Each structure stands twice: as C-alpha cells, then as structure tokens.
Amino acid sequence: MVSYPKSGGPIRRTIPEGDNLERLVCDACGYIHYDNPKIVVGAVAESLGRILLCRRAIEPRKGYWTIPAGYLELNESPEEGALREAREEANAALRLTGLLAVYNVTRISQVQLIYRAALVSEDVSAGEESEEVGLFATEDIPWRDLAFPSVRWALNHFSEAKDINIFSPFGNPIGETGNFDPKSTTGV
C-alpha cells in the first residue's frame, strides 16, 4: 500500500541505526518511514458443520483457498476487522464466538488474530477479492489448495476446539514459522 510518485520517492535501503534493518527512506526529502508489524484479522466461520472458504482473486496465491482475513485498518477493533473482511470477501454476516488463535509470521512481521464464528446465514457470495466462495465439510476442505500455512493451522485448531467452549487461543504449531514456499504446489 505504498504510492510511488512519478519521480523521486521512497527507496528501501539500510540506514545506520545500529540494528541493520532496512527502512524506506525518501531520497527527495530524507523522510524515514519506520515500518511496524502488521495485524491480520480473520475468522473460521461455520454453519451446520461446514466452513466458509474463499478462493483468492488477487495475488499473492491467487486461485487458492483461504478463510476470510486481511489487514486490520486504522481505528478498527480486531473484531470489527474480522467481520468486515468476511463481509468484503464473502458477503457473509458472522457472529464471532471467541478468539481461536494468535499466530505470528515473524519473517514478514505479521501477527494474526483469528476468531471463530458462526455464519448468521448461508447466503454468501464472492466479493471483489474472491473468485468464488464455498461452504466445506471438513472432509471436503481443499487441503492441497490452501493459500497459506496459517489457513491450515486455523482449520485444524478450529476442529480441535470444536466442542470446547473455553480455551486459551492456539499459537503457531511447534516448529512452524508460517513461511510459505512459493515453489510448493500445495502452498502449505
């Protein structure tokens, strides 16, 4: 979400601040853009045992399946963000029923807050960022065509907590970093 002007503008380079991180620095004015970790919010939403998934219409991982999720916006609570993403990507109305998981993908500085949810109605349809949406029984989930490792984690953790009302949110499965191998055919 960076807008580049016709000339000049920010370039990413290392500046001497002792931590060796790369920063966006504007060559025209010297402005330093301090990057921060980003928050992704999303939901595993169920109706009568079936889970809502969206096939991505945009990169990265266009054509692969995901739960509705995306970047939290300014002045938005995580819960509001999760509901918005479901509305935008699947025209779906959800009722959140708890925080399922807090995942992190430190390589790309991403913290994911994934809720579980009940679909208020099965009347769902593809939003602008989705090629199609569907409701999947566990055995029908397209496991080999999931967009990101954390989608798999969230679906597994949802199953694990299915009959439990109160639990501590899950974290990354042991040893998993969320890094995604773009050469992988399954993505997970």
Next chain:
Amino acid sequence: MVSYPKSGGPIRRTIPEGDNLERLVCDACGYIHYDNPKIVVGAVAESLGRILLCRRAIEPRKGYWTIPAGYLELNESPEEGALREAREEANAALRLTGLLAVYNVTRISQVQLIYRAALVSEDVSAGEESEEVGLFATEDIPWRDLAFPSVRWALNHFSEAKDINIFSPFGNPIGETGNFDPKSTTGV
C-alpha cells in the same frame, strides 16, 4: 517514531481517497505513508503474589506506574516482545504463562496483547525507561497513579483469572475505550 528532516518532509493532511482519513504526505516528493494499527505487547508478572510495576521515566505519563509493555518490533513474535519489554524496562526475566487479554484502543489504532507471567527471579531494577520498579501486593498497587486505563484493566483481569488455568483472553471492559483523559489526576 517519525524522523523529520530539516526542510520539507511529511505533513499530515487529508487526501482524497474516499475514506476521509488523514495521511502523512511528503510535500517534497508526494509519497503517501499509509499508517497501520500498532501492536503493544506487555505482561502482568507475578512473584509470590506480588506484581511487577514500573514507574515511567518517559512521556507520555512520566512518573506514573505501568506494567512492562511497549511496541512490538519488526521480526519479533508477541511473546518475544513481551519478554524484551520486561527486560528493558525492569531488568526482569519472565516466564510467560498465557495470553491474559487482547485490548484495543481504536482512537489511536492500538491493539494490545497482554500476557500473564511468572517472574523467574525477584532481582529486578529500573531500566532506562523507568524511574523505579517495584513488586506490589494487590492491596498496595498505586491504583490512583496508574499510567493508562488498560494497565488497570490488566491488573483487574489478572486477579480475576488468578486461580484459573484455562480461560479465553479478556477484552476491553464493557463501555471502556481506553481513551485517557489528560486532565484526570488519576489517569484511569
């Protein structure tokens, strides 16, 4: 954490993108800095029934008490960040024992992940950002001199969950936005 050059540089103004939000725009090069919500990580850390608090040596709320907490850094997991903040602000070694709460202060686009923790040792001391640190029994907590509303929330939620092993993380108390009244003498 924005560095302003001697001349030119970013100013905050509203640009026409349909959402009426203010953005940082560089007058020299036209670069638009899309701001994102920020993640604060922290911990309520206990040793033998007493809670670790730090008196802030920096603004905002210099001189008031807080739990060790601060902004999550790039390429850091929330758990790593909470441990780092305790080390930096109180020279304290913690063992995290669960996610206590997810708070949000939407006015300033902040999501707070607060853990509960056991102090590995009572050997703590003020770091650079603290004037002093201390271990407080519940009845001795300086309730009127807490730095932020969410510090009070976290201390109360910690007490509430004291004897519970497994629980869903708390959220904002009902009706509380985390907005802080600078005219208040108690801050909370």
